[in-house]
Amino acid sequence: MELQEAMGIIEGVLFTSGNPVSIDEIAKALNTSRELVLECVKQLEIEYNKPCHGIMISKVGNSIRLTTKPDIFPHIEKIFKPKVRSQLSKAALETLAIVMFKQPITKAEIESIRGVNCEKALSTLLEKNLICEKGRLSVPGRPILYATTDECLDYFGLESIDDISID
Amino acid sequence: MELQEAMGIIEGVLFTSGNPVSIDEIAKALNTSRELVLECVKQLEIEYNKPCHGIMISKVGNSIRLTTKPDIFPHIEKIFKPKVRSQLSKAALETLAIVMFKQPITKAEIESIRGVNCEKALSTLLEKNLICEKGRLSVPGRPILYATTDECLDYFGLESIDDISID
């Protein structure tokens, strides 16, 4: 495979993934050597170094990923921060709703329902004392179980957990 | 702002978003003119046309977004799980076209436009989450009203229904 062509495929793979992809996995999929992949990565880095690009390659152990360049962060923030705010309040609302109707529930279960990371939303709800930790699930890793607090029930005018129904 | 620098920022913004971003929004965030943004997009397109790139800019209405190039599709599919997307039948496409422009609409109304039973087409579209039930019409029998979902726009790479023009 030609170097230029391989570079394009690697860029496409990293773009699609969003997450880090291992060098070996890329080499295998391209049916080529690890060395050629590394050479492509080097060439891509040279390419991305040009000011007309806002992305770059970051290495994470034996894997690589695409990220934005740190120097354009202020612009990214300006455009996305207002969206993050509404996204986060939506995330908090959805997360609270899931905890309310599915309690006790683990973070992993919430994330599988929402399909996205809930770290931030959970910590906000904990901070506001709307949810609390309620024991741990007895499976490997013993994940924390979350449930609503009495304060939360009170806030929504509910007497007890038994009043929670989705009809 | 210099053209090269603006190109880099636009690339970073599109990369971060994943979803389409409107030209006007970009111009506003960069504190520059729509014309300059369009010029940057043109230059980026020239850049991505090189074989060493696997990504490209797609236009979706007044917005732009990054996607992978169609010609590297087989390679990316090899690394990630293959896309299982059976194409929609002619009946399903016709039914969806009617729901798009007449929503919310009942089954009977769709059938009067198409002149045939749409039961099967509707259930296919519901299953694929391209349409959803949106309440009921308050007439005898209370027939279900159908509307398109956000996933529907995404499925066709549309920003809004207006991207498909009818006249």
Added chain:
Amino acid sequence: MALNVKIDTFEGPFDLLFHLIEKNQIDIYDIPIAELTEQYLDYIDKITENQLDLASEFLVMAATLLSIKSKMLLPSMPKQDVESELAVAEDDGVDPRRELMQKLLEYKKFKEIAMLLKKKEEKEELVFKKPPEDLSSMWTDDIPLAEITFEDLKSAFKSVMGKKKPEEKVSKITKDPMPLSRKVIEVYQKLRQKSKIFFSRLFDKKTPKLEIITTFLAVLELVKMKRINAVQEEQFGEIVLTCREV
């Protein structure tokens, strides 16, 4: 005429009409109805009897075409004065083809949109998109959660659960429902005890659909046997069952 086109390749009567209109380069705004009707009927003839299910929709259109054709043959009314002319224009003066033309034009519009969607679908299939970056760390301030109600939580829950990909369908295998004859006896015995009962009380939420149907059939059977009376005051209202004196 090329008759090698099978009828089931058409999406419906409008689709078939379109095929004929395009093939014969007919002006939609001035349809030669006699000619079109004849060609349409030729196609319909190809439908064999065992395709009758499919045929019904095509036959309705055939009837419509014939009706338009006959209206076209009627002599137009002589125009006496302006007043009656105006009155006539509302009704009989309208071109009998007008309604069909409008329907065809509307169908044509959606057929074209469907083709556009097909192209978009094909294009989309070959590209991959990127998931949005997780930007939550960008926000360090307090997240507003004011003014939400229990109803908001309910609808948020419903929409988030609705978004979940449908799980693999698990079909339930239920026991054979009670045979009709036994259901007839059961319903009759219940009525003998209570003399009056709502149909909806003969089963509960957990009763399988098939058994509800059997129950309904049992009621019909008992009505036929003149053992009970069934009254429904309004559409979709309750059915009240009463026992008849034997």
